[in-house]
Amino acid sequence: MEHVLRQILDDLQNDKLSHAVLIEGGTAAEREETARQTAQAILCGGQTKPCGVCASCVKAAANSHPDILVFSGGTTPGSFKVDTVREIRAQASILPNESEYKVFLLLACETMLPAAQNALLKIIEEPPYFVRFVLCCSTQRAMLDTILSRVTVYSGPSASSADADDEKAAQANALARTILRTIASQDEARLLRETAILEKDKDLFRLTCTALASLTADVLVSSVRPELSDAFKEEIVSRVSAKHLLYYLDIANKTVQSMQWNCNANLLLNIFCAQLCTDPNERI
Numbered sequence: 001m002e003h004v005l006r007q008i009l010d011d012l013q014n015d016k017l018s019h020a021v022l023i024e025g026g027t028a029a030e031r032e033e034t035a036r037q038t039a040q041a042i043l044c045g046g047q048t049k050p051c052g053v054c055a056s057c058v059k060a061a062a063n064s065h066p067d068i069l070v071f072s073g074g075t076t077p078g079s080f081k082v083d084t085v086r087e088i089r090a091q092a093s094i095l096p097n098e099s100e101y102k103v104f105l106l107l108a109c110e111t112m113l114p115a116a117q118n119a120l121l122k123i124i125e126e127p128p129y130f131v132r133f134v135l136c137c138s139t140q141r142a143m144l145d146t147i148l149s150r151v152t153v154y155s156g157p158s159a160s161s162a163d164a165d166d167e168k169a170a171q172a173n174a175l176a177r178t179i180l181r182t183i184a185s186q187d188e189a190r191l192l193r194e195t196a197i198l199e200k201d202k203d204l205f206r207l208t209c210t211a212l213a214s215l216t217a218d219v220l221v222s223s224v225r226p227e228l229s230d231a232f233k234e235e236i237v238s239r240v241s242a243k244h245l246l247y248y249l250d251i252a253n254k255t256v257q258s259m260q261w262n263c264n265a266n267l268l269l270n271i272f273c274a275q276l277c278t279d280p281n282e283r284i
């Protein structure tokens, strides 16, 4: 999380720090520590912030600064309550005690349900000039887009490997959709662009091939059972034949198999793309 703090302090020093920031990743303790350092720096009266020696820094370090207000959810979903957000809004309408700003630290924001986030929205969007927000969240994916569009996100390392795995699976699914759509529209240049990311990430490559196989199978099924279709599947079915889909499915499965032999991922990716761009009707 050190680089997150460094980035925040740099932005503050350059007068570029947004009035609302969100810190994600790392552990809850690391996020809170980073948030407290951020608050201390925002209120610091010294030259290089936080100086650590001014009256404001001393109080902040002792967690007794009257203009740093800490609110937190608990550990369960929904434990950061709408009532707490109302309290934040009420406090934000009162001038700071002694500093230029009043800093609100909101910890464990991942425990806010949409109702609480919506209640927070307006005050984050148009806070009084003296209010600053520092939100901490295990992952920004827990926050509504409307909140995210109003804060600057600083990302530390992924909170847990489980989170990272989820993220990778989601990325693989999204890539599989992009690949299928791209080959259905026969845009070879775009296919190479979109898959370039797989060169360096063998894990993601394997997950993407697996996702492509299952997505293609789903599309095939939907071509005979329209009740299982959706806009995406309809689009693909309208562009390519069942023969094409079977061909893509075969390539995806074979590529996954080949990866088990630990062969050169780069070479495999090239073959994968070249095969996907070959029309099965024109194969020798």
Ligand SMILES: [Zn+2]
Residues within 6 Å of the ligand: 043, 044, 045, 046, 050, 051, 052, 053, 054, 055, 056, 057, 058
């Ligand atoms: Zn200071």
